[in-house]
Amino acid sequence: MNMDVLVSLSKRRGFVFQSSEIYGGTGSCWDYGPLGVELKNNIKRVWWRDFVQTRSDMVGLDASILMHPTVWKASGHLDHFTDPMVDCRECKRRFRADHVDAISWTHYCPATKGNKFTIPAGEPCGHCGQRRMLCPECGKGELTPPRQFNLMFKTFMGPVEEDASVTYLRPETAQAMFVNFDNVLQSMRLKLPFGIAQAGRSFRNEITPGNFIFRTREFEQMEIEYFVNPNDRVEGRPADEYWHDRWIEDCVTWFRRYGLRDENLRLREHDRDELAHYAKRTVDVEYNFPIGWSELMGIANRTDFDLKQHAKWSGKSLTYFDDERKEHVVPYVVEPSAGVDRAFLAFMADAYREEEVRGEKRVLLRLHPELAPLKIAVLPLLKKRDDIVRAAQTIRGDLAKHWRVVYDDTAAIGRLYRRQDEVGTPYCVTVDVQTVGDSERGEAGDRRVTIRERDSMEQIRVPIGELTTVFRELFDGASWPQVAGRYPPARG
Numbered sequence: 001m002n003m004d005v006l007v008s009l010s011k012r013r014g015f016v017f018q019s020s021e022i023y024g025g026t027g028s029c030w031d032y033g034p035l036g037v038e039l040k041n042n043i044k045r046v047w048w049r050d051f052v053q054t055r056s057d058m059v060g061l062d063a064s065i066l067m068h069p070t071v072w073k074a075s076g077h078l079d080h081f082t083d084p085m086v087d088c089r090e091c092k093r094r095f096r097a098d099h100v101d102a103i104s105w106t107h108y109c110p111a112t113k114g115n116k117f118t119i120p121a122g123e124p125c126g127h128c129g130q131r132r133m134l135c136p137e138c139g140k141g142e143l144t145p146p147r148q149f150n151l152m153f154k155t156f157m158g159p160v161e162e163d164a165s166v167t168y169l170r171p172e173t174a175q176a177m178f179v180n181f182d183n184v185l186q187s188m189r190l191k192l193p194f195g196i197a198q199a200g201r202s203f204r205n206e207i208t209p210g211n212f213i214f215r216t217r218e219f220e221q222m223e224i225e226y227f228v229n230p231n232d233r234v235e236g237r238p239a240d241e242y243w244h245d246r247w248i249e250d251c252v253t254w255f256r257r258y259g260l261r262d263e264n265l266r267l268r269e270h271d272r273d274e275l276a277h278y279a280k281r282t283v284d285v286e287y288n289f290p291i292g293w294s295e296l297m298g299i300a301n302r303t304d305f306d307l308k309q310h311a312k313w314s315g316k317s318l319t320y321f322d323d324e325r326k327e328h329v330v331p332y333v334v335e336p337s338a339g340v341d342r343a344f345l346a347f348m349a350d351a352y353r354e355e356e357v358r359g360e361k362r363v364l365l366r367l368h369p370e371l372a373p374l375k376i377a378v379l380p381l382l383k384k385r386d387d388i389v390r391a392a393q394t395i396r397g398d399l400a401k402h403w404r405v406v407y408d409d410t411a412a413i414g415r416l417y418r419r420q421d422e423v424g425t426p427y428c429v430t431v432d433v434q435t436v437g438d439s440e441r442g443e444a445g446d447r448r449v450t451i452r453e454r455d456s457m458e459q460i461r462v463p464i465g466e467l468t469t470v471f472r473e474l475f476d477g478a479s480w481p482q483v484a485g486r487y488p489p490a491r492g
């Protein structure tokens with residue numbers, strides 16, 4: 001599938017808009033719309049529930065984005081978090097030095113009286129044989145020698161723009177968990193191994209952002225720092241190595257549980273020369289995005305690098321007292337780090353289906369019910385009948401106490417179903433003439449409504465009084481056939 005399809009669906013149905021669109025947009029910044037914010041919150045909510053609330057070895061943290069500038073000295077970000085850049089002296093465009101030959105280039109060819117050509121990346125001119133020397137964009141300016149460009153957003157604390165008050169928007173949430181290690185340890189009386197989790201915004205002044213929400217300058221992370229005693233052994237292996245493998249497995253299982261298909265997931269081991277300076281081993285979980293296989297999340301063994309660095313720069317001890325061995329140790333840390341926006345993109349891409357139903361195209365988001373932005377749509381079959389509309393509104397109000405529910409009467413029923421399929425709503429409830437009867441003819445209604453399931457499009461008749469129970473079962477994980485088997489099918 002192609003990214004444009006997702007971008008267009010996202011805009012049309014209120015998942016993701018370009019930031020500041022009426023002003024022409026802001027480079028690679030995106031806004032999550034009414035349905036997008038629901039999906040994104042659901043991703044974060046189930047992640048938090050599954051990795052923090054249901055585990056006895058995990059606690060949470062919500063740290064501030066602005067931190068003491070020395071944090072970034074200690075972490076290595078000030079010195080190492082850089083990309084080599086070259087600038088065009090004419091048009092002032094900036095390129096990553098290592099990417100400049102990976103884009104097609106503009107050439108004014110001396111062999112053809114200076115005619116302008118666009119030549120494919122890395123290839124020489126077919127007329128004069130020259131290779132690219134100048135700016136690939138304007139074809140006129142010389143490029144500066146490479147300079148290191150820091151990816152952190154610099155800003156100023158306080159009213160005076162002076163050097164003393166320079167600080168940075170955090171480029172990752174991780175450092176706050178290292179800096180708070182002792183606070184968390186002491187206040188919660190924790191024993192190793194334990195982890196701290198945090199979800200929040202980070203900022204990187206990427207030179208080449210792009211591919212929709214895949215790489216953006218402002219993004220959200222879900223990170224875990226899992227601290228282990230490096231002297232411990234689990235199942236005959238060093239504890240950090242054992243837990244690293246456990247976390248890789250748990251993370252892949254989590255993505256599969258919420259719908260990513262096996263064939264779209266794979267692990268990639270970082271080569272030795274690719275490892276960050278602090279890492280003992282890093283494994284990426286890759287997803288087959290519309291742009292190809294790319295990193296969905298990374299799981300790194302950061303050893304004791306961060307705690308030692310912060311101890312050194314702060315002068316505070318960041319150790320753990322090992323009761324058994326009667327010694328202070330600096331824990332090792334395993335870091336599962338996921339991007340919320342990338343998870344969002346992967347869940348959307350994997351859920352997207354186009355089917356043919358009775359000769360018509362049906363677009364469908366097969367989102368896991370826990371992730372779906374809307375859980376139930378209540379639809380009146382005839383919007384001109386007050387009694388049908390009233391009954392539908394009452395049902396919507398009752399169900400909305402428990403789930404995100406919408407009411408829609410702005411089209412014919414077939415089209416209303418398609419609209420809900422396209423945004424992944426797992427169930428529709430339809431109120432019709434049979435439900436309310438016909439008082440003029442003296443016919444009583446059966447007080448039953450139709451529930452339609454998104455993926456199978458099957459329909460059953462359920463008493464209004466049992467709706468809450470039925471949906472509770474379904475959203476608690478009961479399968480559709482299990483529940484549907486108890487009710488008569490609706491006459492389509």
Ligand SMILES: [Zn+2]
Binds near residue numbers: 089
């Ligand atoms: Zn240029």
Ligand SMILES: [Zn+2]
Binds near residue numbers: 109130
């Ligand atoms: Zn040429």
